[in-house]
Amino acid sequence: MDTxxxxxxxxxxxxxxxxxxELGPATVADLDDGARAKRLTGAxxxxxxxxxxxxxxxxxxxxxxxxxxxxxxxxxxxxxxxxTGPALAADLSRRAGCGATDSAVVGFAPNLIDPxxxxxxxxATPIYAVDAAEHVDVASVLVPTGPDYRLAQVQLDGPAEGxxxxxxxxxxxxxxSLADVHDQRRLLTHDDVAHWSALGLALTxxxxxxxxxxxxxxxxxxxxxRRQFGVPIGSFQAVQHLLAEARCLMxxxxxxxxxxxxxxxxxxxxxxxxxxxxxxxxxxxxxxxVCETAVQVHGGIGNTWECMVHVYLRRAVLSSQWFGDDGExxxxxxxxxxxxxxxxxxxxxxxPGxxxxxxxxxPGxxSG
Amino acid sequence: MDYRDxxxxxxxxxxxxxWLADHDPGxxxxxxxxxxxxxxxxxxxALYDAGFFGLSWPGRYGGHDLPPVFDVILDQELAAAxxxxxxxxxxxxQGITTHGSDDIKDRFLPGLISGRERWCQGFxxxxxxxxxxxxxTTASHDGDxxxxxxxxxxxxxxxxxxxxxxxxxxxPDVPKHKGISAFAVPMHQPGIEQRPLRMINGITTxxxxxxxxxxxxxxxxxxxxxxxxxxxxxxxxxxxxxxxxLGFVARYAKTVDDVEKEVRADPTTFRPxxxxxxxxxxxxxxxxxxxxxxRLSERLDGIxxxxxxxxxxxxxxxxxxxxxxxxLAVSGPRAALDTEDVPLKVYLYSRAQSVMGGTSQxxxxxxxxxVLGLPAP
Ligand SMILES: Cc1cc2nc3c(=O)[nH]c(=O)nc-3n(C[C@H](O)[C@H](O)[C@H](O)COP(=O)(O)OP(=O)(O)OC[C@H]3O[C@@H](n4cnc5c(N)ncnc54)[C@H](O)[C@@H]3O)c2cc1C
Numbered sequence: 103m104d105t106x107x108x109x110x111x112x113x114x115x116x117x118x119x120x121x122x123x124e125l126g127p128a129t130v131a132d133l134d135d136g137a138r139a140k141r142l143t144g145a146x147x148x149x150x151x152x153x154x155x156x157x158x159x160x161x162x163x164x165x166x167x168x169x170x171x172x173x174x175x176x177x178x179x180x181x182x183x184x185x186t187g188p189a190l191a192a193d194l195s196r197r198a199g200c201g202a203t204d205s206a207v208v209g210f211a212p213n214l215i216d217p218x219x220x221x222x223x224x225x226a227t228p229i230y231a232v233d234a235a236e237h238v239d240v241a242s243v244l245v246p247t248g249p250d251y252r253l254a255q256v257q258l259d260g261p262a263e264g265x266x267x268x269x270x271x272x273x274x275x276x277x278x279s280l281a282d283v284h285d286q287r288r289l290l291t292h293d294d295v296a297h298w299s300a301l302g303l304a305l306t307x308x309x310x311x312x313x314x315x316x317x318x319x320x321x322x323x324x325x326x327x328r329r330q331f332g333v334p335i336g337s338f339q340a341v342q343h344l345l346a347e348a349r350c351l352m353x354x355x356x357x358x359x360x361x362x363x364x365x366x367x368x369x370x371x372x373x374x375x376x377x378x379x380x381x382x383x384x385x386x387x388x389x390x391x392v393c394e395t396a397v398q399v400h401g402g403i404g405n406t407w408e409c410m411v412h413v414y415l416r417r418a419v420l421s422s423q424w425f426g427d428d429g430e431x432x433x434x435x436x437x438x439x440x441x442x443x444x445x446x447x448x449x450x451x452x453x454p455g456x457x458x459x460x461x462x463x464x465p466g467x468x469s470g
Numbered sequence: 471m472d473y474r475d476x477x478x479x480x481x482x483x484x485x486x487x488x489w490l491a492d493h494d495p496g497x498x499x500x501x502x503x504x505x506x507x508x509x510x511x512x513x514x515x516a517l518y519d520a521g522f523f524g525l526s527w528p529g530r531y532g533g534h535d536l537p538p539v540f541d542v543i544l545d546q547e548l549a550a551a552x553x554x555x556x557x558x559x560x561x562x563x564q565g566i567t568t569h570g571s572d573d574i575k576d577r578f579l580p581g582l583i584s585g586r587e588r589w590c591q592g593f594x595x596x597x598x599x600x601x602x603x604x605x606x607t608t609a610s611h612d613g614d615x616x617x618x619x620x621x622x623x624x625x626x627x628x629x630x631x632x633x634x635x636x637x638x639x640x641x642p643d644v645p646k647h648k649g650i651s652a653f654a655v656p657m658h659q660p661g662i663e664q665r666p667l668r669m670i671n672g673i674t675t676x677x678x679x680x681x682x683x684x685x686x687x688x689x690x691x692x693x694x695x696x697x698x699x700x701x702x703x704x705x706x707x708x709x710x711x712x713x714x715x716l717g718f719v720a721r722y723a724k725t726v727d728d729v730e731k732e733v734r735a736d737p738t739t740f741r742p743x744x745x746x747x748x749x750x751x752x753x754x755x756x757x758x759x760x761x762x763x764x765r766l767s768e769r770l771d772g773i774x775x776x777x778x779x780x781x782x783x784x785x786x787x788x789x790x791x792x793x794x795x796x797x798l799a800v801s802g803p804r805a806a807l808d809t810e811d812v813p814l815k816v817y818l819y820s821r822a823q824s825v826m827g828g829t830s831q832x833x834x835x836x837x838x839x840x841v842l843g844l845p846a847p
Contacts, residue, residue: 103473103539105760105767111471167471322842337845342838349837350784357761364471383753435749439730442737442745 105360107171114168118175121145126179130408133182133267142183143236146176151185155193155301156202162193166301166366170308170359177312177421178319180413182268186305186424187233193301194242197294198253199287207234209241209256209274215426217295218243220254220280229274231258232424241274242283250289254280266420267413296371302425303378304366307359309421310385314352314392317414321345321396328401341399348395351388358384376438383431386422393418473763475543482536483543489520490551497554500721502815506554507630507675514557514585523556524583527563531579538766541714546759549723560715562589562635565706569652569694578633578654590631590657592622592680593703599624600832602637603646603700607682609638609653614689616640618655618682624826626677629664631657634680635706636687637699650699654691661685671818672809708776710827711783714762718786722755722793725816729793729800744799751796754789761785777840780833787823787830794820 107115125142127133146152151172154164169189176185184205191206194217209218209229218229220243231241239258244251256278264271322345325336335341362381365374393415397404404411422428436442475483495513500506517523518532525540527533534540544556559582566578581587598605607620618638628634634655641649655662665679694702709715729748733740740748765782797813798805805814824830838844 103475103479103542103763103767104770105471105473105764106770107471322844326843326845334845336838337847339835339838339847342842342844342847343831343834345842345844346834346837347784349842350781350788353781354757354761354785357764358757360471360764361473361760364473368472368474380753380756383750384757429746432746432749432753435752436737436745439752440733440737440745440748442733 105364111167111171115171115175117149118151118172119178121149122175122179122181126176126181127268127410127413130267130410130413133413139182142181146181146183146185152188152192152205153202155189155196157196161367162196165368166304166363167360169301170304170363173305173308174312174315174359177309177417178316180268180313180316180410180417184233184235184238184269186302186309187231187269188235189305190298190302191242194253194290194298197288197298198283198290199285200253200283201285205235205238207231207238207241207258207272209243210424213426214420214423215430217298219246219251220244220256221246223280225256225274225276225278225280228260228276229256229278231272231274232420233269234258234272236270240281241272243280244290244295245280247289250291251295252289253283253286255283256280264420265416268417269420271420293371296375297366299425300362300371300374300378301366303375303382304359304362306421306424307355307362307378307381307385310389310418311352311355311359313414313418313421314348314355314385314389317393317396317411318345318348318352320410321348321399325399335399335401344395344399348392351392355381355385355388372438376435378425379431379434382425383428383435386428386431389418389422479540479543482540483547486522486544486547487551489522490547490553493520494551494553499725499812499816500554501676501819502671502673502812504673504675507627507673510554510557511585511588511630513554517556518584523585524563527579527583528567531575532583538714538769539763541717542719542759542763542766545717545720545762546723548717549720549727552724552727553720555720555724556717557585558716558718559589560717561706561709561712562591564709564715565635565652565702566693568705569698569702573690574654574693581632587632588627588630589633589635590625590628590680591706592625592628592634592636592655593707594624595621596623600829602703603650605637605639605650607636607638608642609636609640609651609687611640611689612686615686616653616689616692618653618661618685618687620682622680622682624667624677625680626826627675628657628678628680629666629675633657635693637703640696640699644697647700648697650703651696652693652699652702653687654693655682655685655687659685669819670821671815673815673819676819676822707828708779711779711786711833712765713758713782713786714766716786718790719755719759719762722758722789725793725797726752726755729797729813732800740800744802747792747796747799751793754792758786758789777836780828780836781841783827784830784833784837787833790823791820794818 154169155162187207191208211218240255242253245254258272260273262270326334328335358381362377365377396411403409433444437444497506524533525536526538529535595605609616609618636653636655639649640651661684663681666674667678668674669676794817798817801813805811
């Protein structure tokens with residue numbers, strides 16, 4: 103066992119963080135700088151990161167670890183570029199034996215947990231294409247075929263919406279009709295979808311780890327600079343303890359998320375999902391607490407649109423909900439480990455329904 | 471990055487698993503029962519004699535010179551077998567290894583590691599807890615010895631110890647951090663009186679008070695140089711804060727396993743909030759296991775964590791207290807009806823984790839100033 107990055111992984115981590123820092127938004131106003139966003143999109147494309155989950159001959163070009171390294175780096179800079187969406191689409195296409203494109207997107211059920219499963223020719227509920235690249239015009243959905251699935255596509259002609267200011271969600275209204283996918287060479291099995299979900303859990307967890315690191319990188323220096331009562335607010339023990347707790351939550355999240363990213367390609371689907379659920383449950387709760395701490399430490403300015411902190415918090419809301427928040431993961435853990443009778447995980451094509459509400463308790467006990 | 475066992479690790483795991491199948495002493499959970507402590511020495515020597523203890527420590531002193539990640543395997547297999555955790559004394563080994571002379575190492579490490587000599591740690595005093603450097607126990611030079619006078623408290627396992635890793639003031643005339651020295655003091659002598667304390671969960675072996683009244687220690691038993699005691703103490707406490715050094719992961723995993731078994735027997739008799747607590751305890755314990763994997767892997771680069779140990783201590787504390795809370799939740803009214811209820815004892819014991827080894831508030835102070843670099847209050 104050796105959980106360290108290989109030299110190549112360490113180099114990817116360094117390069118991805120540098121690129122994200124240089125081209126990601128440094129201020130809220132930067133989000134409107136189209137030229138910058140375009141450079142960022144081009145750089146991510148040129149780096150080849152959108153191809154990591156494409157077919158590399160007998161498996162993906164790179165393992166879940168590499169994709170998670172990129173997701174973590176982009177989350178850390180709240181980089182407004184599609185990555186996890188295209189990575190998931192590439193992974194699903196690869197498993198279905200479809201030809202590679204580096205810009206596609208998967209449609210999700212309204213709970214943002216399950217891939218959209220459309221039994222007929224027409225979608226009965228809205229479909230959400232999460233983290234679609236700008237020029238993508240169709241989303242993939244699953245069509246039940248015996249115990250398996252084939253892929254179909256719906257047109258992305260609906261509006262863009264979502265809390266996250268850095269990633270686009272396109273809503274396809276109910277009633278959208280399906281177009282066949284012709285180059286699918288294999289049906290997707292339950293295991294395929296479970297394995298794909300494990301990737302989703304790992305990448306959204308990695309994004310949350312990045313968000314925690316990034317928002318602390320803004321907040322800790324702010325606490326050292328901002329003065330009240332003639333001293334930096336970061337010298338107050340109450341503020342110090344909030345930030346210390348946040349740092350711990352980030353470190354613990356990283357440890358759980360690294361394993362989930364490794365598990366994607368190294369463990370059987372059920373085990374990979376189990377690793378993903380642990381990571382996601384921990385990271386979702388932790389990220390919520392860490393981002394809320396960042397708002398609190400910034401005081402009034404932290405509650406304004408102009409302050410970067412809410413960009414992190416908003417992105418954390420989407421990354422938490424996408425593939426299920428902590429409450430949803432805990433339900434699935436109860437089902438698999440405790441034998442509690444709750445609906446099965448996304449991969450088994452469970453009926454879409456609202457995600458369980460998060461119980462919202464922060465990862466550390468209040469008194470410890 | 472690879473979480474799989476290497477061939478050597480797999481071989482070790484298989485050997486350990488086979489051994490555990492026949493040698494689990496079936497002791498009660500360490501944190502809840504005095505019987506555990508009565509038999510802990512046997513467990514220690516059994517583990518050691520079978521070649522499963524002191525894995526990452528120098529072979530010269532009875533260790534096995536293995537990479538630190540082998541301890542993760544040990545913890546996992548102990549938990550899976552439901553066996554007791556490994557004895558927690560890595561921090562003392564680190565303290566002696568870092569600061570002791572060759573003579574001190576040769577004299578004390580083999581017995582400490584093999585479990586044939588048992589140790590306690592005499593740092594805290596009634597008026598020197600978080601502010602450890604204000605300790606008042608004195609050690610005064612007298613011929614070839616030092617003479618010890620003072621009062622230690624919260625000294626874990628002092629009543630079964632052969633040796634005390636003691637901090638005492640050897641020079642009252644210098645600033646408080648500079649006048650402290652560390653000693654290996656023999657516990658079996660007339661000048662030492664033990665007064666056991668009863669913990670909130672009822673056990674009496676966890677800690678006690680130790681009174682030194684003219685106790686003697688040979689000068690050659692000083693660990694580190696005169697006045698180096700504070701540095702020695704900091705080495706020890708920084709390792710005492712690392713879950714990888716303590717092996718508590720196995721204890722948490724075992725409790726989670728016990729609680730899960732109880733729920734699985736009939737999940738319909740538990741409320742959703744109880745089920746949530748159990749699932750969350752599993753998540754927390756699993757996070758800590760993975761965190762220890764990462765920290766022990768980082769040691770392969772020679773990284774010693776120093777103040778980062780405080781991050782790990784806080785994570786470990788939250789895990790222990792979450793696991794304790796889950797045990798209490800599942801026990802429900804039983805915990806209120808029966809003072810011997812094991813989950814009640816596990817829960818009550820878990821509250822100490824945010825105090826022992828430096829309180830959570832002290833850990834947060836350290837993280838704030840030394841990890842985050844925030845300005846001094
Ligand atoms: C189960 C157990 C086993 C132990 N084993 C040993 C042992 O083997 N050997 C040994 O030497 N000691 C041992 N200890 C002692 C332990 O290290 C001390 O209890 C601890 O350092 C706290 O000191 P104190 O009890 O004097 O509390 P105090 O220092 O009086 O603290 C009381 C409260 O004040 C808070 N506080 C104090 N200073 C600050 C500050 N600067 N900022 C914010 N808050 C502060 C603390 O967080 C705490 O909540 C053990 C303790 C326990 C509970």
